[in-house]
Amino acid sequence: xxxxxxxxxxxxxxxxxxxxxxxxxxxxxxxxxxxxxxxxxxxxxxxxxxxxxxxxxxxxxxxxxxxxxxxxxxxxxxxxxxxxxxxxxxxxxxxxxxxxxxxxxxxxxxxxxxxxxxx
Numbered sequence: 001x002x003x004x005x006x007x008x009x010x011x012x013x014x015x016x017x018x019x020x021x022x023x024x025x026x027x028x029x030x031x032x033x034x035x036x037x038x039x040x041x042x043x044x045x046x047x048x049x050x051x052x053x054x055x056x057x058x059x060x061x062x063x064x065x066x067x068x069x070x071x072x073x074x075x076x077x078x079x080x081x082x083x084x085x086x087x088x089x090x091x092x093x094x095x096x097x098x099x100x101x102x103x104x105x106x107x108x109x110x111x112x113x114x115x116x117x118x119x
Contacts, residue, residue, distance in 0.1 A: 008045075
């Protein structure tokens with residue numbers, strides 16, 4: 001799992017992972033939307049998402065444990081297929097009624113878990 005709280009974290013995903021560009025762009029757009037909604041007069045390079053409203057990229061099957069712990073807090077699950085690749089965007093209610101967003105590509109979690117998310 002990678003926690004994304006800054007623009008540098010988004011850039012790190014782009015630099016360190018072999019992730020599809022559309023997926024990185026989706027995560028960047030989520031970060032940008034949060035920046036526009038939350039930042040006062042901060043520059044985007046200095047903006048930090050609060051820990052209770054950050055973005056996560058799940059990149060390992062073990063990340064399902066965190067998802068299972070937070071299952072009762074799931075507000076929505078969106079799936080989208082772009083260029084033949086499916087990804088999930090999961091909104092999880094955290095403290096103070098803030099939403100953290102989890103992204104993962106199809107095939108990251110066990111098949112049964114991904115099918116459960118789709119229902």
